[in-house]
Amino acid sequence: xxxxxxxxxxxxxxxxxxxxxxxxxxxxxxxxxxxxxxxxxxxxxxxxxxxxxxxxxxxxxxxxxxxxxxxxxxxxxxxxxxxxxxxxxxxxxxxxxxxxxxxxxxxxxxxxxxxxxxxxxxxxxxxxxxxxxxxxxxxxxxxxxxxxxxxxxxxxxxxxxxxxxxxxxxxxxxxxxxxxxxxxxxxxxxxxxxxxxxxxxxxxxxxxxxxxxxxxxxxxxxxxxxxxxxxxxxxxxxxxxxxxxxxxxxxxxxxxxxxxxxxxxxxxxxxxxxxxxxxxxxxxxxxxxxxxxxxxxxxxxxxxxxxxxxxxxxxxxxxxxxxxxxxxxxxxxxxxxxxxxxxxxxxxxxxxxxxxxxxxxxxxxxxxxxxxxxxxxxxxxxxxxxxxxxxxxxxxxxxxxxxxxxxxxxxxxxxxxxxxxxxxxxxxxxxxxxxxxxxxxxxxxxxxxxxxxxxx
Amino acid sequence: xxxxxxxxxxxxxxxxxxxxxxxxxxxxxxxxxxxxxxxxxxxxxxxxxxxxxxxxxxxxxxxxxxxxxxxxxxxxxxxxxxxxxxxxxxxxxxxxxxxxxxxxxxxxxxxxxxxxxxxxxxxxxxxxxxxxxxxxxxxxxxxxxxxxxxxxxxxxxxxxxxxxxxxxxxxxxxxxxxxxxxxxxxxxxxxxxxxxxxxxxxxxxxxxxxxxxxxxxxxxxxxxxxxxxxxxxxxxxxxxxxxxxxxxxxxxxxxxxxxxxxxxxxxxxxxxxxxxxxxxxxxxxxxxxxxxxxxxxxxxxxxxxxxxxxxxxxxxxxxxxxxxxxxxxxxxxxxxxxxxxxxxxxxxxxxxxxxxxxxxxxxxxxxxxxxxxxxxxxxxxxxxxxxxxxxxxxxxxxxxxxxxxxxxxxxxxxxxxxxxxxxxxxxxxxxxxxxxxxxxxxxxxxxxxxxxxxxx
Numbered sequence: 061x062x063x064x065x066x067x068x069x070x071x072x073x074x075x076x077x078x079x080x081x082x083x084x085x086x087x088x089x090x091x092x093x094x095x096x097x098x099x100x101x102x103x104x105x106x107x108x109x110x111x112x113x114x115x116x117x118x119x120x121x122x123x124x125x126x127x128x129x130x131x132x133x134x135x136x137x138x139x140x141x142x143x144x145x146x147x148x149x150x151x152x153x154x155x156x157x158x159x160x161x162x163x164x165x166x167x168x169x170x171x172x173x174x175x176x177x178x179x180x181x182x183x184x185x186x187x188x189x190x191x192x193x194x195x196x197x198x199x200x201x202x203x204x205x206x207x208x209x210x211x212x213x214x215x216x217x218x219x220x221x222x223x224x225x226x227x228x229x230x231x232x233x234x235x236x237x238x239x240x241x242x243x244x245x246x247x248x249x250x251x252x253x254x255x256x257x258x259x260x261x262x263x264x265x266x267x268x269x270x271x272x273x274x275x276x277x278x279x280x281x282x283x284x285x286x287x288x289x290x291x292x293x294x295x296x297x298x299x300x301x302x303x304x305x306x307x308x309x310x311x312x313x314x315x316x317x318x319x320x321x322x323x324x325x326x327x328x329x330x331x332x333x334x335x336x337x338x339x340x341x342x343x344x345x346x347x348x349x350x351x352x353x354x355x356x357x358x359x360x361x362x363x364x365x366x367x368x369x370x371x372x373x374x375x376x377x378x379x380x381x382x383x384x385x386x387x388x389x390x391x392x393x394x395x396x397x398x399x400x401x402x403x404x405x406x407x408x409x410x411x412x413x414x415x416x417x418x419x420x421x422x423x424x425x426x427x428x429x430x431x432x433x434x435x436x437x438x439x440x441x442x443x444x445x446x447x448x449x450x451x452x453x454x455x456x457x458x459x460x461x462x463x464x465x466x467x468x469x470x471x472x473x474x475x476x477x478x479x480x481x482x483x484x485x486x487x488x489x490x491x492x493x494x495x496x497x498x499x500x501x502x503x504x505x506x507x508x509x510x511x512x513x514x515x516x
Numbered sequence: 517x518x519x520x521x522x523x524x525x526x527x528x529x530x531x532x533x534x535x536x537x538x539x540x541x542x543x544x545x546x547x548x549x550x551x552x553x554x555x556x557x558x559x560x561x562x563x564x565x566x567x568x569x570x571x572x573x574x575x576x577x578x579x580x581x582x583x584x585x586x587x588x589x590x591x592x593x594x595x596x597x598x599x600x601x602x603x604x605x606x607x608x609x610x611x612x613x614x615x616x617x618x619x620x621x622x623x624x625x626x627x628x629x630x631x632x633x634x635x636x637x638x639x640x641x642x643x644x645x646x647x648x649x650x651x652x653x654x655x656x657x658x659x660x661x662x663x664x665x666x667x668x669x670x671x672x673x674x675x676x677x678x679x680x681x682x683x684x685x686x687x688x689x690x691x692x693x694x695x696x697x698x699x700x701x702x703x704x705x706x707x708x709x710x711x712x713x714x715x716x717x718x719x720x721x722x723x724x725x726x727x728x729x730x731x732x733x734x735x736x737x738x739x740x741x742x743x744x745x746x747x748x749x750x751x752x753x754x755x756x757x758x759x760x761x762x763x764x765x766x767x768x769x770x771x772x773x774x775x776x777x778x779x780x781x782x783x784x785x786x787x788x789x790x791x792x793x794x795x796x797x798x799x800x801x802x803x804x805x806x807x808x809x810x811x812x813x814x815x816x817x818x819x820x821x822x823x824x825x826x827x828x829x830x831x832x833x834x835x836x837x838x839x840x841x842x843x844x845x846x847x848x849x850x851x852x853x854x855x856x857x858x859x860x861x862x863x864x865x866x867x868x869x870x871x872x873x874x875x876x877x878x879x880x881x882x883x884x885x886x887x888x889x890x891x892x893x894x895x896x897x898x899x900x901x902x903x904x905x906x907x908x909x910x911x912x913x914x915x916x917x918x919x920x921x922x923x924x925x926x927x928x929x930x931x932x933x934x935x936x937x938x939x940x941x942x943x944x945x946x947x948x949x950x951x952x953x954x955x956x957x958x959x960x961x962x963x964x965x966x967x968x969x970x971x972x
Binding site: 063064065067070071132135136137143147165167169209210228230232233235236237433436437439440441442477479480482483485486489 | 519521523588591593599603621623624662665666685686689691693893895896898933935936939941942945
């Protein structure tokens with residue numbers, strides 16, 4: 061019998077997160093204050109985030125201890141399983157060995173709780189009673205609802221109105237975990253009221269929802285704001301997954317990946333898996349390791365965007381971040397992989413890409429669903445539209461191995477199940493799904509409005 | 517650190533199913549042919565099922581080896597995890613120790629694939645190319661679609677039309693795994709065509725869908741029929757879960773349950789967990805073990821039904837089964853726990869209840885959702901409406917322990933997640949969910965039409 065699954069014992073679970081900043085060949089560029097062009101200070105961020113997270117954002121420590129209270133919650137669903145995809149390998153008739161680390165067994169069905177739980181904990185510890193956030197389709201809002209539930213924090217989620225109306229199930233998830241979810245624009249903030257006065261039927265946008273959440277946060281002393289991707293501390297928390305995986309590959313599966321593949325929207329899921337492996341590339345132990353970031357062809361941040369200072373949000377309220385960007389004003393086409401519809405990218409990923417340590421590829425929607433159905437019909441798992449992007453590239457690489465006869469080891473970061481995304485599969489299977497071309501003109505327009513950095 | 521999760525290594529997974537028939541103090545009563553009143557013979561069943569399953573139905577062997585091909589598929593998601601519900605215990609302030617074995621991490625999100633995979637295998641092995649089945653909300657149809665996918669069998673699912681239209685997501689699951697799913701009544705069978713001619717808007721029923729599936733099966737040589745619960749071989753396959761759990765409790769958790777709780781519709785999920793424990797009660801090792809079968813108050817088969825010969829299906833096409841029944845013509849009220857809306861009960865469970873080895877309790881819908889929300893807000897898992905019935909009783913028993921100060925060990929059979937059932941949670945949270953009283957008059961009426969057993 062060959063082993064199909066690898067899992068750590070609870071006692072062997074990592075007790076620290078891995079901070080790539082300790083090992084970067086060049087330090088991360090600073091995040092800048094849009095008014096002064098100077099690096100933001102902890103004080104600038106203090107109204108929004110707890111100091112522990114602000115410090116993690118800039119920490120140079122290699123390992124940051126996971127608080128016991130967070131470990132305890134992690135243990136309600138972690139460690140997660142590393143699978144060997146024997147059936148996919150066989151169907152592709154490839155000599156490649158395909159592994160996937162599967163985060164879909166968390167209570168929320170994705171990797172998002174890894175940081176939601178940690179963020180809720182640090183806020184609670186600093187006396188905060190309530191968080192706000194924005195959400196599109198609801199993946200992040202629901203994961204944070206779960207995180208807040210575990211630590212007894214209130215949560216108010218501003219959900220883009222059109223999603224609130226069209227995709228009620230993740231809203232119900234949030235409510236089941238005890239969060240309050242309102243459609244944005246809402247009458248609960250000045251921003252929302254102004255928009256509703258102008259256009260009562262406004263469908264909302266992520267930028268507007270962020271504005272409402274931030275306004276809500278700044279109006280109350282007991283409230284902080286929370287983000288589900290992009291920021292360094294979010295990627296840090298996600299490294300629990302990569303640390304588990306690296307240990308399982310080396311100690312149980314007796315294998316080391318030649319290629320690691322994952323999808324990127326803000327980037328936290330995939331970076332969380334690969335940062336502990338990138339380390340091996342930086343220190344020269346594994347110079348040939350390839351890491352492939354996969355993004356939608358209709359929102360090709362790493363593959364087509366310039367490396368420039370831009371706002372992290374579409375409303376232009378955040379500090380300025382040096383990243384590959386399609387322009388904060390760019391609204392990506394409505395692909396079903398809502399979690400990949402982001403104009404920018406985590407600065408850590410951008411920096412690694414800039415340094416040539418990771419690569420990127422862009423895929424069209426139809427091809428990703430075709431790959432997802434192949435995965436479902438071999439491994440059984442119905443994947444969310446986001447990881448389908450990565451599965452497409454895994455299959456391509458495995459087929460290249462069939463051509464070349466090489467028995468490469470391919471590791472897939474599988475971020476979650478698609479049980480909330482069956483409407484997308486329905487569209488695909490009934491031939492109604494379409495591709496979206498790269499909207500070059502719209503990106504040009506958005507890039508023309510990149511913010512100026514004061515003093516440059 | 518106290519352990520929160522217990523899981524077997526793959527190499528320690530059970531390699532045989534446990535057959536309770538070897539250990540029953542009295543043998544199971546025979547299943548009778550409705551025309552003759554005589555026990556059905558293997559030949560009677562051969563047009564519908566493969567001989568291997570027919571033999572398992574009556575086998576007296578204690579352990580039946582799980583074919584290596586089935587074990588290989590089991591290993592794509594099994595073994596599953598035994599959790600200690602520390603956070604629920606704390607919230608209830610109870611000295612009870614609560615464990616739950618969670619089957620929601622299968623690719624279908626429930627326990628159903630345990631038998632779907634085995635049934636697909638045995639059919640494939642006997643040269644069958646195609647299966648048919650009926651499905652209501654789609655749990656069984658989707659699990660069998662997954663089972664057939666793994667073994668390259670075609671599957672046609674007759675889905676009750678009103679569910680087909682109102683609950684499209686499980687239909688899409690089936691299609692993603694490659695099954696064909698049609699609304700019943702369909703134009704594909706004589707039964708369906710006749711019904712459509714009479715009433716083109718007929719919403720369908722489970723009985724009608726069974727009739728269509730059986731007609732389809734009998735009209736083709738390459739096709740068999742498949743059932744997802746009730747039958748002895750289905751319960752047999754589900755014992756993989758109980759065998760894992762017993763091993764984990766005794767070898768890893770160092771605990772033995774005082775009380776085991778689960779929900780019952782046809783009974784396969786819960787019996788699969790408890791049969792390997794009932795054995796300890798029969799042989800006198802654990803005389804005080806309590807096993808509580810939980811059913812909906814609106815469909816109280818074990819708690820209110822007479823023990824009588826009845827048809828297993830509402831169409832009256834099956835052999836006669838001695839079981840607790842509310843009458844095969846009884847249509848249970850539309851509680852959200854669709855998997856528990858069955859007029860009868862697995863003969864093995866009925867027999868054990870008759871012998872006083874297990875007990876039963878009936879719960880109302882609202883109270884089960886209240887319990888489900890408590891579970892979601894402590895353990896994080898959003899449970900399907902079916903296991904919410906069991907959670908209600910677990911909480912009641914844990915609260916009794918708080919009163920008495922006893923530190924009992926309670927084991928919950930948790931059959932799956934509720935990510936496809938968020939509409940039910942929405943109804944509950946918005947105050948729109950109602951209870952259904954036990955429809956005594958309708959049951960009386962249905963019981964008046966119990967079939968006569970020829971020659972008695």
